[in-house]
Amino acid sequence: MNKSSDPVSTNAAVATDVEQYLVRDPETFALNMARTLENLGKAAAAWAAPRENGDVHDSVAEPVADMVKTFSKLTEYWLADPSRALEAQTRLFAGLITVWQTAAHRVSGVEGVEDVVKPERGDKRFLDEEWGKNAFFDFLKQAYLVMARWSNDLVEHADGLDEHTRHKASFYVKQIAYALSPSNFVLTNPELFRETVAANGSNLVRGMKMLAEDIAAGKGDLKLRQADNSKFEIGKNIALTPGKVIARSDLVEVIQYEPTTDKVLKRPLLICPPWINKFYILDLNPEKSFIRWAVEQGHTVFVISWVNPDERHGRKNWESYIREGLQFALDTIEQETGETEVNAIGYCVGGTLLAAGLALMAQEGDNRIQSVTFFTTQVDFTYAGDLKVFVDEEQVQALEKAMTDRGYLEGTKMAMAFNMLRSGDLIWPYVINNYMRGKDPMPFDLLYWNSDSTRMAAANHSFYLRNCYLENNMSAGRMTIAGRNIQLSDIKIPVYNLATKEDHIAPARSVFLGCRYFGGDVDYVMSGSGHIAGVVNPPSLKKYQYWTDGKPEGTFESWVANATETPGSWWPHWHKWIESKDSQLVPARRTASKLKSLAEAPGTYVRVRV
Structure with a gap:
């Protein structure tokens, strides 16, 4: 009998796959979740304190308002013609239904099922094998990619937009797509999920501590650390030419x-x-x-x-x-x-x-x-x-x-x-590494x-x-x-x-x-x-x-x-x-x-x- 069709082997493999996502020490995990929330509270305080003291005056409203206005112009084009809007919605639904069918076939054990959409060449977000091997994560990945490309197509095929508005809409769509990627969240990223379970959540404790430190270092704004700055000193091991x-x-x-x-x-x-x-x-x-x-x-x-x-x-x-x-x-x-x-x-x-x-x-x-x-x-x-x-x-x-x-x-x-x-x-790679994995970035000049x-x-x-x-x-x-x-x-x-x-x-x-x-x-x-x-x-x-x-x-x-x-x-x-x-x-x-x-x-x- 082919091993892949052996119910016992299949059930054992599924059990093994599931076990890597199970919390083994609930008490420690719960304690670390409490510590994570404590550090998240410190991060929130580091953000709020300069604003309460009047040291920081946010100008967040302007870029957000500009993004909303840009998307409003984009929406106007697609909703101006009901048939055009319906066609766009149909394309999205068709893509998601195909993704659902693909996921169902894989769960049923159908071999040789092709992905509906693949990440672009050089995209490192979905390299973990579980993105393709695990039906749940594979579904998340493909649904996300279908929606991201559909959103980009809305911008590309919106006639009548001036070039500056089109440029802004394309840029904002890209930023939102990166922000909402399932690779950015613990529960939707298999690698982060496994690491969090294996560490009983201690990675999140460290990560939220780093987040609080980085907001404090930015005096109320996030100063994202991209390198281990402690390893460099100007005039000592950088900028050395006499x-x-x-x-x-x-x-x-x-x-x-x-x-x-x-x-x-x-x-x-x-x-x-x-x-x-x-x-x-x-x-x-x-x-x-x-x-x-x-x-x-x-x-x-x-x-x-x-x-x-x-x-x-x-x-x-x-x-x-x-x-x-x-x-x-x-x-x-x-x-x-x-x-x-x-x-x-x-x-x-x-x-x-x-x-x-x-x-x-x-x-x-x-x-x-x-x-x-x-x-x-x-x-x-x-x-x-x-x-x-x-x-x-x-x-x-x-x-x-x-x-x-x-x-x-x-x-x-x-x-x-x-x-x-x-x-x-x-x-986003540093958000994941620093605040989700709780790892210090590498020293890089x-x-x-x-x-x-x-x-x-x-x-x-x-x-x-x-x-x-x-x-x-x-x-x-x-x-x-x-x-x-x-x-x-x-x-x-x-x-x-x-x-x-x-x-x-x-x-x-x-x-x-x-x-x-x-x-x-x-x-x-x-x-x-x-x-x-x-x-x-x-x-x-x-x-x-x-x-x-x-x-x-x-x-x-x-x-x-x-x-x-x-x-x-x-x-x-x-x-x-x-x-x-x-x-x-x-x-x-x-x-x-x-x-x-x-x-x-x-x-x-x-x-x-x-």
């Missing part, structure tokens, strides 16, 4: 790095990182440090380290950031080295500021920057990706109102927005940096949102700084414009489109991977690839189709490009040879945490 702070303003510290070669390129290199994150993403550790690698290639490297703003910086706008940041750094380089010709790099919003500064300086006759490299930088925001979901007139007004009293936006707000862009990777959030100065952030995301003024020539309408076409120096293929913040297509607005020669390069890994990709790792094809002309799709793919890091390609502009060498420059050293690298501003 150098000195040689100048300081209200907004920046300027760091000069020690040379490691006898000769260096005559033109110093100034790096303008984003103020939304801290600069040491380019100096995580010696193996992955772009700064260290650039020094080893013979660059005299200077880096702007932005202040973590507080109420004193509330009125600092883009002109302030250009004058007291970018031009202050150029003045510092000139004083320290005597050089009036500099190569510059701008990363993300640091690159957007650098582009604005270059256009302003071109009108003012300041031509010290002779070549510019942009890392994942947008100057046109037509295709700016999912961050545009958070930017429309009502949302910007609400944000400006929230920033008015304090003079800044809390770093946790911006960090959560960025995490939501990849919530399936940056939110990149995620330590990701959690080291910075505040946004009110005037600066408002200018950025309005002029870039909301009104797209920069590429249109409508951006006004220091009383001047700046024009990107005034930037006639050579441009190396790096995009990354899987970027969710500065999409490669958006960066490509921005190339057409510069007034000089532009080399567009696309690296493999995303916004961080595609940039921080040292040659020694031999990872990913990059594409080159000369001038960024025609459509983005045609450029990609005809581009030349090269394995490995783009860093050496960039260095050759720099040398092609000016390869003159001079004796290596020691740090703080003319200016006084104010601190050892990485300085003091970078150490301020929120």
Whole structure:
């Protein structure tokens, strides 16, 4: 007799399957449930206390109201035509009935039954074998996937929606779908269920304790821990490249790095990182440090380290950031080295500021920057990706109102927005690991940096949102700084414009489109991977690839189709490009040879945490 059709064997297997979900020590389990509720109460208190004291004023109503309004527009389309609504409902019911029939066949022992729908490739939520082996969990999985895809189809096939509303609806549907996934709950996730039973609920006790700690650390908001931060200390095992702070303003510290070669390129290199994150993403550790690698290639490297703003910086706008940041750094380089010709790099919003500064300086006759490299930088925001979901007139007004009293936006707000862009990777896996499993996250330098959030100065952030995301003024020539309408076409120096293929913040297509607005020669390069890994990709790792094809002309799709793919890091390609502009060498420059050293690298501003 076939073993699978043997009733005794089948009953034994079912019994074994069931046993793994049975509580073996009810007394201990009950005690741990009580402790879990106690810790959950502490989490609630940590959330409520700052609000009762007036330290936190929620702006939750605005995003929730925007989501409701967006879904209302979507609902209007489907309910406007009863036959259309009925057709949509029929598709959902048909899918769920098929899932039910599939589950019934499997319970009856029918072999070779195919799933109605399968998770997308790369979806790690349903890897446990019980999602397919156990009829209950298999039904939950397939019903969830059917409903999630049906919801997405409602957005995709809703004619008459403007593109911004469609974009928002698609984003919100995705967020809700991730939040409601059965993988996120103990009773509907077989792996979590087994672990909870095996541990008699002690995992939930630890998890709720961590939740209370993280809300307290966020001063009333959840500061989701993505890495074991106790394993890292800036200047001890992260941001280690030797150098000195040689100048300081209200907004920046300027760091000069020690040379490691006898000769260096005559033109110093100034790096303008984003103020939304801290600069040491380019100096995580010696193996992955772009700064260290650039020094080893013979660059005299200077880096702007932005202040973590507080109420004193509330009125600092883009002109302030250009004058007291970018031009202050150029003045510092000139004083320290005597050089009036500099190569510059701008990363993300640091690159957007650098582009604005270059256009302003071109009108003012300041031509010290002779070549510019942009890392994942947008100057046109037509295709700016999912961050545009958070930017429309009502949302910007609400944000400006929230920033008015304090003079800044809390770093946790911006960090959560960025995490939501990849919530399936940056939110829910950590919610499950930390608060359901009760496990500490692993030590990971990149995620330590990701959690080291910075505040946004009110005037600066408002200018950025309005002029870039909301009104797209920069590429249109409508951006006004220091009383001047700046024009990107005034930037006639050579441009190396790096995009990354899987970027969710500065999409490669958006960066490509921005190339057409510069007034000089532009080399567009696309690296493999995303916004961080595609940039921080040292040659020694031999990872990913990059594409080159000369001038960024025609459509983005045609450029990609005809581009030349090269394995490995783009860093050496960039260095050759720099040398092609000016390869003159001079004796290596020691740090703080003319200016006084104010601190050892990485300085003091970078150490301020929120």
